[in-house]
Amino acid sequence: MTFPVLLCxxxxxxxxxxxxGPIAAMLAAxxxxxxxxxxxxxxxxxxxxxxxxxxVPMAAKGQNPLQDFGLMWRLYRLYRQVRPSVVFHYTIKPNIYGSIAAHFARIPAVSMTTGLGYVFIRESLTTRLARQLYRxxxxxxxxNWFLNVEDHRTFVDGGLxxxxxxxxxPxxxxxxxxxxxxxxxxxxxPNAPNAPDAAPGTAPAVRFLLIARLLRDKGVLEYVEAARTIRAEMPHVTFQILGAADVENxxxxxxTEVNAWQREGVVDYLGTTGDVRPFIANAHCVVLPSYREGLSRTLLEAAAMARPLIATDVPGCRDVIDDGVTGYLVPPRDAAALAARLRDVARQPAADLVRMGEAGRAKVARQFDEHVVVAEYFRVLGSLHASC
Structure with missing residues (x-):
């Protein structure tokens, strides 16, 4: 028996x-x-x-109740039209308004909390209202699926x-x-500073890469400030940013801010891409100084490609890194601590960074293989079959 599935x-x-991956597996079945x-x-x-x-039009950062009601109505009409056997929702507005719409349309729904974002990082009337809507x-x-223990605990302990x-x-x-x-x-x-046989004391030519939507909550400002510090000491070190600016958040x-950093010579902005792999392959270390994540996809992908990581010691980042083994954890919102760790990594021998990257790939293979998650989608579909 087959079941129509909708992802929102x-x-x-x-x-x-x-x-x-899950989509391809469901289509193949x-x-x-x-x-x-x-x-x-x-x-x-x-x-x-x-x-x-x-x-489906959706104002990602809008806080207009009429717009949100309109989204819920559009999703309700879509669900009534398609009549999927189950809807999977991701991100804040689909999780809230899509789940309510699915309830009224009498469609089973599964929500995935991919990260708590500004709703839980900051405290305001709007964020308190959002929590009530989650409830x-x-x-x-x-x-309801969660990607890290802290997010799960926040929702359960908060009665949401x-x-x-x-x-x-995972x-x-x-x-x-x-x-x-x-x-x-x-x-x-030849004999460039980042070569394994470079002369001792040679200034390293290391490329650091941050992959993220350009948000303050991703630690982009701390990354730029740390880059400014390191570039003044080690001009051969390169700091790259890959991701969309001017997003709805x-x-x-x-x-404009990114252009100013480029003119200053602090970072190289790489824009956006449909395939991050060539950029990860060209980097020596991937960095994410985020304030909080669900479970960082970019860190997982970089580790899978055997790149060492630097990230903040926060939910969704610490889960991916074994500190000192597959990468390093630094305090959040601390540009000085980030700069100190970037400096250390820039001075490490290439052979040490290679070993760290290989340990990261082994960790991903043990704990985060896609097959585990694909099985969860099919478990839900199997439960629908059992209830028929």
Missing amino acids: SNTFWSIYNFRR GHPVHVAAPDDEFAAPLAQMGCVVHR VAFRHTLE VALGKTRLL GEGVDLTHFAKAAWPAPDA PTAISR
């Missing part, structure tokens, strides 16, 4: 990049897969995979969701074949 998120980009999100360039690749694409929405879900409806997943899974081990980046020139960083 705030971007097709996230559906394609983070859930492509004969389950029709529908996807719903605001229009972007990843709608077409999803359609090419075999998904039925539904473009209402999650009262009617079939299951019943413990019996929750499941803790992230959204990584395809270890797609994110294969990458060769260590070639030195910039209350903590978004503008392209």
Whole structure:
């Protein structure tokens, strides 16, 4: 027996990049897969995979109740039209308004809390209201999936969701074949500083890479401040940023700010991409000084490709890193501590960084293989079959 499935998120980009494995597995098993999100360039690749694409306008950072009610109404009408056997929701607005819409449409729904974001990082009337809405929405879900222990505890202890409806997943899974081990980046020139046989004391030519939407909550400002410090001491060290600026989020960083950093010579902005692998392969270390994550996908992908990591000691980052073994943890919101660790890594021999990257890939293979997460989707589909 096959079941039509619908996935709803705030971007097709996230559906394609983070859930492509489960989608491919469900399609291969004969389950029709529908996807719903605001229009972007990843709608077409999803359609090419075999998904039925539904473009749903959604104001990601809007706080207008009429807009949110409109979103809930649009999703209700979509669910009534498609009649999926189950809806999977991701990110704040689909989790809240999609779950309520699915309840009224009498469609079972599973929510995945991919991260708590500014709703739980900051305290305001708006964030308190959002928590109340979570409580209402999650009262009617079939299951609620969480990606780290702290987020799970926050929702359960806060009375936002019943413990019996929750499941803790090892992230959204990584395809270890797609994110294969990458060769260590070639030195910039013969006997360049980052070559294993470089002369002792030579200034290292290390490339650090931050992959994230350009948000203050991702620690981008701390990364830039630390880069400014290190570049003054070690001009051969490069700091790259890959990700979208001017995104719809209350903590978004503008392209104007990014351009100013580039003119200053502090960072190299790489823009956006549909494939992060060449950029990870070209980096010596991937950095994410985030204030909080669900479970960082970029850290998992970089570790899978055997790159050492530097990230903050916060939920969703610390889960990926064995401190001192696969990477390093630093305090959040602390540019000086981040700079100190970047300096240490820039001075480490390449052979040590290679070993650290290999340990990271082994950790991902043990704990975060995509097959574990794909099995959860099929477990839900199996429960639907049992109830028929």
